[in-house]
Amino acid sequence: MTEIEVRELVPSEYREWDLLVQETQPGTLFHTSDWLETYRNVLSKDLRFYGCFRNDNELVGGCPLFVRNFKGILKMASSTSNMIDYCGPLIKESSSTRTNKKAQETHEIFDALRKFLCRQGFDSIHLRFSPGIEDIRPFTWNGWDSKVHYTHHLNLKENVDNKISRTIRKDLKSVLKAGLETKIWNDLETYYSLLSKTYERQNLKPPLPKRFFEKVFDLIQKKDIGYMLISETPEGEAVAAHLTLYGKESTIGWSSARNPAFNLRGSNALLYYNEFLDLQSRNFEYMNVMAGNVPRFADYIMGFSPKLVPYYSVTLENKKYSILKALYKVAT
Structure with a gap:
C-alpha cells in the first residue's frame, strides 16, 4: 500500500487544491479557496487546508477545516460554517475501473487523513461530506459517529x-x-x-x-x-x-x-x-435544492418532484468535550 502523507497546505498550494476541487465530482464551490478565504477574511476565522499527498508531491485528497478555540478550554474543528452545508473531505477520482481497487484507494486516503486529524489535539472534529461521497467507513469503523442528511436534486x-x-x-x-x-x-x-x-x-x-x-x-x-x-x-x-x-x-x-x-x-x-x-x-443537468433537512422547506420543494439525495457527516468527540457538552445542556 502506498504511503500517504498529510500536511497543512501553504497559500502557494491553494491553486493546486482548487484544481483538485475542479476535477473531483463531489467538489463544490464551497470547497474552493476563494469561497473559504471569504470566511477567513470577513469573519476572522482560523481556516486550514489539509492535503493528502502520494509520493510526496501528488495531491490526492484533503479537507478544509475551520478551527475554533473556546475560551482556551476546547479546540474544535469543523468542515462547515454558517451557510456552508457541506465542505468535507475530497479524494482524487480513481483511474481504476475495479470496485475493490477504488475502495482500497478511498480507504487509504481517508485512513491517512483520519489518523492525521486525530493527532492534532482537537477535542471535537466534525466533517460533513458532499453528496456523492458514500464510503465513510474509514471513519465509522474507527469509532466516529455518523449521521445522514438530505438534499434534493431536480432533474433539468x-x-x-x-x-x-x-x-x-x-x-x-x-x-x-x-x-x-x-x-x-x-x-x-x-x-x-x-x-x-x-x-x-x-x-x-x-x-x-x-x-x-x-x-x-x-x-x-x-x-x-x-x-x-x-x-x-x-x-x-x-x-x-x-x-x-x-x-x-x-x-x-x-x-x-x-x-x-x-x-x-x-x-x-x-x-x-x-x-x-x-x-x-x-x-x-440538475439543480441541487438545499432544502432537505428542514421539514417545511422539504415539503414545499417536493411540489416540484425532485429526487431525494442523502449525504453524510462524521463526528469524533473526546471525553472532555462530551462531559462539558453534557454539563452545558443541563445548565441551559
Whole structure:
C-alpha cells in the first residue's frame, strides 16, 4: 500500500487544491479557496487546508477545516460554517475501473487523513461530506459517529411542467394573474433587504454580516460563480430572491429570501419555475435544492418532484468535550 502523507497546505498550494476541487465530482464551490478565504477574511476565522499527498508531491485528497478555540478550554474543528452545508473531505477520482481497487484507494486516503486529524489535539472534529461521497467507513469503523442528511436534486433534463404539483400550479396561476415577473438582478441591496426582512420576521439576525455578501456579489461579478433571480411586482418591487451558485454540471440553490409582508402565495414558486426553465436552456443537468433537512422547506420543494439525495457527516468527540457538552445542556 502506498504511503500517504498529510500536511497543512501553504497559500502557494491553494491553486493546486482548487484544481483538485475542479476535477473531483463531489467538489463544490464551497470547497474552493476563494469561497473559504471569504470566511477567513470577513469573519476572522482560523481556516486550514489539509492535503493528502502520494509520493510526496501528488495531491490526492484533503479537507478544509475551520478551527475554533473556546475560551482556551476546547479546540474544535469543523468542515462547515454558517451557510456552508457541506465542505468535507475530497479524494482524487480513481483511474481504476475495479470496485475493490477504488475502495482500497478511498480507504487509504481517508485512513491517512483520519489518523492525521486525530493527532492534532482537537477535542471535537466534525466533517460533513458532499453528496456523492458514500464510503465513510474509514471513519465509522474507527469509532466516529455518523449521521445522514438530505438534499434534493431536480432533474433539468425532464419536462418541468410534467413534474409540478397541483398546489404549485395554483400558486403560479395566482402570481401570474397579479402580474409578477422574474428577472436576473445581481444587486446586493435588494438581496440583503429581503434577507433581513426574512429573519426579522423570526426575531433573528441574518446568519452572516452584510460585508460577507458584498464579497459574494463581488465573486459573482468577477468570476461568474452564480446569479440572483428576483420576483417583482408590476410596480418594480422585489418580493423574493434566489441566489444560485454554479457547479460542474449542476447549480446549487444556496439562499432564498422573501418579503413576509407580501401576502400573495407563489412568489417563490415563480422563481423556482422560471429558474428551472432558464437552467434547462443552458444545459445544466440538475439543480441541487438545499432544502432537505428542514421539514417545511422539504415539503414545499417536493411540489416540484425532485429526487431525494442523502449525504453524510462524521463526528469524533473526546471525553472532555462530551462531559462539558453534557454539563452545558443541563445548565441551559
